Amino acid sequence: MATETQVVEKLRATFRSGITVPEQFRRTQLNNLMAMVNENEEQILKALHQDLAKPKFEAILSELVILTNELHYAISNLRSWMQPEYVSKSLATRFDDCFVQREPLGVVLIIAPWNYPLQLLLLPLVGAIAAGNCAVIKPSEISLATENLMAELIPRYLSQDCYAVVRGGPEETKALLENRFDHIFYTGSQSVARSILQAASVHLTPVTLELGGKCPGFIYGHVNIVAAARRLVWAKFFNAGQSCVAPDYLLCTRATQDTLVPALRQALEDFYGTNPQTCPDLSRIVSPRHWTRLMNLLGRSKGKVVVGGESNEEDKYIAPTVLVDVTEDDALMEEEIFGPILPIITVESLEKGIEFINCREKPLALYVFSDESSVINMVLEKTSSGGFVSNDGIIHMSLPGLPFGGVGGSGWGSYHGRWGFETFSHRKACMLRGWALERLNGLRYPPYRDDKLGWLRWTASPKSSCALM
Amino acid sequence: MERQAVNRAKEAFLSGRTRPLEFRLQQLHALQRMITEKETEICTSLKQDINRYDTPLLELIGIENEISLAIEKLTQWAAPRQVDRNILTVSDEVYVQPEPLGVVLIIGAWNYPWAVTLQPLVGAIAAGNAAVVKPSELSEYSSLLLRALLPRYLDKDLYPVVTGGVSETQELLRLRFDHIFYTGSSTVGKVVMEAAARHLTPVTLELGGKSPCYIDKNCDIRIACRRITWGKFVNCGQTCIAPDYILCEPCIQGRVVECIRQTLLEFYGADPKCSPDYGRIINQRHFSRIMSLMEGYTPVIGGQTDASQRYIAPTVLKDVPPHSRLMQEEIFGPLLPIVAVSDMDDAIRFVNEREKPLALYIFCSDKKATKKMIEETTSGGVTVNDVMMHYTLSSLPFGGVGQSGMGCYHGKHTFDQLSHQRACLIRSLGMESVNLSRYPPQDLFYFLSLSNIQLFRDIFTT
Numbered sequence: 001m002a003t004e005t006q007v008v009e010k011l012r013a014t015f016r017s018g019i020t021v022p023e024q025f026r027r028t029q030l031n032n033l034m035a036m037v038n039e040n041e042e043q044i045l046k047a048l049h050q051d052l053a054k055p056k057f058e059a060i061l062s063e064l065v066i067l068t069n070e071l072h073y074a075i076s077n078l079r080s081w082m083q084p085e086y087v088s089k090s091l092a093t094r095f096d097d098c099f100v101q102r103e104p105l106g107v108v109l110i111i112a113p114w115n116y117p118l119q120l121l122l123l124p125l126v127g128a129i130a131a132g133n134c135a136v137i138k139p140s141e142i143s144l145a146t147e148n149l150m151a152e153l154i155p156r157y158l159s160q161d162c163y164a165v166v167r168g169g170p171e172e173t174k175a176l177l178e179n180r181f182d183h184i185f186y187t188g189s190q191s192v193a194r195s196i197l198q199a200a201s202v203h204l205t206p207v208t209l210e211l212g213g214k215c216p217g218f219i220y221g222h223v224n225i226v227a228a229a230r231r232l233v234w235a236k237f238f239n240a241g242q243s244c245v246a247p248d249y250l251l252c253t254r255a256t257q258d259t260l261v262p263a264l265r266q267a268l269e270d271f272y273g274t275n276p277q278t279c280p281d282l283s284r285i286v287s288p289r290h291w292t293r294l295m296n297l298l299g300r301s302k303g304k305v306v307v308g309g310e311s312n313e314e315d316k317y318i319a320p321t322v323l324v325d326v327t328e329d330d331a332l333m334e335e336e337i338f339g340p341i342l343p344i345i346t347v348e349s350l351e352k353g354i355e356f357i358n359c360r361e362k363p364l365a366l367y368v369f370s371d372e373s374s375v376i377n378m379v380l381e382k383t384s385s386g387g388f389v390s391n392d393g394i395i396h397m398s399l400p401g402l403p404f405g406g407v408g409g410s411g412w413g414s415y416h417g418r419w420g421f422e423t424f425s426h427r428k429a430c431m432l433r434g435w436a437l438e439r440l441n442g443l444r445y446p447p448y449r450d451d452k453l454g455w456l457r458w459t460a461s462p463k464s465s466c467a468l469m
Numbered sequence: 470m471e472r473q474a475v476n477r478a479k480e481a482f483l484s485g486r487t488r489p490l491e492f493r494l495q496q497l498h499a500l501q502r503m504i505t506e507k508e509t510e511i512c513t514s515l516k517q518d519i520n521r522y523d524t525p526l527l528e529l530i531g532i533e534n535e536i537s538l539a540i541e542k543l544t545q546w547a548a549p550r551q552v553d554r555n556i557l558t559v560s561d562e563v564y565v566q567p568e569p570l571g572v573v574l575i576i577g578a579w580n581y582p583w584a585v586t587l588q589p590l591v592g593a594i595a596a597g598n599a600a601v602v603k604p605s606e607l608s609e610y611s612s613l614l615l616r617a618l619l620p621r622y623l624d625k626d627l628y629p630v631v632t633g634g635v636s637e638t639q640e641l642l643r644l645r646f647d648h649i650f651y652t653g654s655s656t657v658g659k660v661v662m663e664a665a666a667r668h669l670t671p672v673t674l675e676l677g678g679k680s681p682c683y684i685d686k687n688c689d690i691r692i693a694c695r696r697i698t699w700g701k702f703v704n705c706g707q708t709c710i711a712p713d714y715i716l717c718e719p720c721i722q723g724r725v726v727e728c729i730r731q732t733l734l735e736f737y738g739a740d741p742k743c744s745p746d747y748g749r750i751i752n753q754r755h756f757s758r759i760m761s762l763m764e765g766y767t768p769v770i771g772g773q774t775d776a777s778q779r780y781i782a783p784t785v786l787k788d789v790p791p792h793s794r795l796m797q798e799e800i801f802g803p804l805l806p807i808v809a810v811s812d813m814d815d816a817i818r819f820v821n822e823r824e825k826p827l828a829l830y831i832f833c834s835d836k837k838a839t840k841k842m843i844e845e846t847t848s849g850g851v852t853v854n855d856v857m858m859h860y861t862l863s864s865l866p867f868g869g870v871g872q873s874g875m876g877c878y879h880g881k882h883t884f885d886q887l888s889h890q891r892a893c894l895i896r897s898l899g900m901e902s903v904n905l906s907r908y909p910p911q912d913l914f915y916f917l918s919l920s921n922i923q924l925f926r927d928i929f930t931t
Contacts, residue, residue: 056911058911087864089864096858098859101843105870193669194666197665197666201659201663201665204655204659204871211669223898224898224899227899230904231904271909281910371897380566380893388894389893389894390896391895391897396892399554400553401563402552403890407889408571409669412669412671426847426870429851429866430852430865431850431862432853433853433854438692441695441696441699446699446747447736
């Protein structure tokens with residue numbers, strides 16, 4: 001059983017050999033990863049169900065489809081992403097070849113969480129492979145069935161010299177982090193992110209941190225409450241609320257709340273029936289520890305439960321629950337909920353709502369529901385967040401053209417589509433000059449004279465190229 | 470004191486006044502005026518700090534160009550950027566909106582004190598941030614002048630200058646920023662990143678290292694040596710992208726030495742100490758450090774020193790062993806070692822055995838061989854058949870990789886580095902029927918419609 005250091009060293013030796021760099025190699029590995037997902041769909045769905053009671057539908061949509069789309073996108077665009085990018089030039093560099101060349105970084109580390117254990121492990125891997133790196137992949141030990149499956153499948157489909165799965169918990173992760181990597185990609189919590197960043201600073205390793213936080217859902221102004229409620233319920237209770245981009249809490253006026261609560265109740269009944277515990281379309285909480293954490297928050301909350309509230313410890317079940325009369329210092333507002341509990345906080349006005357959002361850490365996602373574009377624009381302009389969606393939730397994650405990532409407390413860096421490729425690449429600036437024009441160069445050499453300076457200013461200016469082109 | 474300045478900057482940022490583009494343009498114009506009106510004072514401060522006569526060339530032209538470019542392109546840079554859509558979002562607005570991060574900390578270095586503080590500042594202003602500027606205390610005169618000038622031209626609260634040494638910097642690093650932009654050594658870079666870790670603050674680190682310079686035996690050695698000599702001895706070798714050492718085959722070593730000797734004569738005369746164009750070492754500590762690197766080696770050119778002036782002559786050493794002290798740390802001074810390699814492949818191996826440098830220089834007339842060397846090595850940037858010039862083109866991202874740094878800047882790259890690229894999806898509450906297929910209860914009918922949507926997606930996005 002190889003130690004973490006041995007694993008990293010082996011990958012580094014492979015990377016040095018250069019085999020991951022050619023386009024064909026990357027394409028083959030991406031195709032193999034696609035085959036792995038397609039040929040083992042049943043097993044994957046079974047593992048996801050074991051870990052999270054993930055309904056087949058949710059698993060297909062949020063784990064398989066998103067991953068295969070990402071793979072298709074990377075495979076189709078790989079060649080163009082790998083091309084040198086020629087840039088605009090100044091007069092002094094007019095006859096030079098000036099371009100940006102994307103290069104692999106080397107050996108990268110991908111650490112995934114348990115809530116979307118397939119997608120959040122393999123989507124970054126797509127970017128890492130496409131960019132020509134070797135990768136150590138660390139799935140979460142909490143989603144054990146998926147971890148087992150990945151440890152079995154990945155070595156069967158991908159090159160074992162280039163990509164290694166390392167299993168284990170905090171101890172193994174700590175041992176891994178003592179090694180030097182060329183990039184660390186971490187999805188998870190803020191507290192762990194701090195220690196990862198500390199470990200990365202020792203080696204000056206760049207990082208991407210996909211964190212969480214409390215994503216607000218703000219409903220304001222004239223709004224089709226039925227449609228809004230359905231989209232909100234879908235986004236919130238998907239995966240039993242265990243999504244980094246789930247709307248964590250809602251903000252609205254008291255008047256809106258009065259129409260919203262019945263609409264939420266109706267949507268919940270339409271989706272999960274009158275007894276959600278028997279509905280196969282609702283997930284479970286991932287572990288007894290997390291179930292206890294959520295029940296503790298619910299127990300300490302001073303809000304009033306208006307929908308749901310039922311639970312079952314053995315089943316790790318918590319009913320989709322909505323609370324009103326929640327204040328900003330409530331237990332449910334202390335930390336990211338990450339469960340099927342939806343507090344509603346009332347605010348008096350749009351401005352107060354914006355102020356509420358801005359007093360807190362910048363969230364990973366911000367959702368606004370309104371038919372009034374002035375409301376949407378106001379919130380958009382006066383807040384900051386990783387991503388922003390009006391009149392829906394989560395769905396921005398499915399677009400490979402959009403960068404997916406946080407800002408401030410919700411993270412650093414982004415990925416999906418080309419953004420993933422860029423994250424795992426170094427953009428090398430290249431300037432290829434000729435031997436001629438040495439006299440032009442002469443302007444910059446000592447002995448220095450003021451008249452030379454005038455010419456130099458002109459040739460170095462970006463504007464001068466426009467005049468001549 | 471630092472805390473107050475940062476808090477004021479934060480409040481000023483939260484007031485929202487940096488958001489309108491007009492405000493940012495106004496600040497950029499003011500910065501431009503400062504450089505133009507105070508050119509003489511800036512030159513004087515540099516002469517006092519580091520005996521630099523070549524100031525306008527190296528620092529001010531670069532800053533002026535950055536400001537002009539930002540002014541010209543700001544509207545474009547700050548505009549929403551369209552992205553691909555798919556069938557499910559075809560009627561939505563999908564774009565990336567660059568937004569300010571908040572308060573940026575810019576920590577400058579002493580070797581180009583104006584360039585490495587003001588160029589990031591240009592990007593910070595353009596991106597709509599507030600910025601706390603902390604120039605290096607080692608370039609004392611420049612640092613004090615900047616502190617005096619900046620508040621006279623720019624918004625006092627939004628862009629404070631904090632001066633001081635290690636303890637003031639440590640005090641600053643305890644506070645929370647939305648981005649830290651640091652230029653300096655790898656050692657301090659680690660300290661900055663570790664401090665940033667506490668607040669999960671993203672960083673841009675422009676560090677250094679040993680930038681190799683390979684001279685192929687079949688190139689125009691005379692021209693190569695002119696260009697290398699310029700790059701190496703400007704600012705007395707105290708440039709992060711100066712060619713640190715030369716790699717070449719033993720058979721051309723003699724010729725390289727002669728060409729450098731001739732070029733030095735042309736540039737600085739027989740006694741560089743008397744040339745007004747030749748700089749000095751920044752302080753006694755660095756002077757002693759560089760002197761000790763030379764210990765035990767006899768230079769083939771130069772070697773003369775004068776501690777009272779912190780003068781070290783342009784010095785070349787040949788047949789330097791790879792394991793010598795001279796080859797262990799970034800020289801950052803006017804010593805140019807030549808290390809022998811057997812051929813280009815040997816040079817590639819040599820470079821790859823070491824930390825990724827900030828810059829790599831290749832002098833070679835064979836395009837294929839050059840391409841090979843570029844592909845088989847990595848570095849922040851590469852200039853072929855010249856040195857340092859990739860720094861001067863603002864459309865190229867300037868930054869390191871590995872130990873030489875993370876992140877990049879210049880031109881639009883600074884703007885992007887100091888912005889948050891916010892993913893935006895604007896939908897309407899209509900067309901709810903399109904959403905039906907994704908909602909529970911989930912059965913075969915919906916599965917089928919879902920797989921159709923996947924098919925559409927495949928068709929429309931590839």
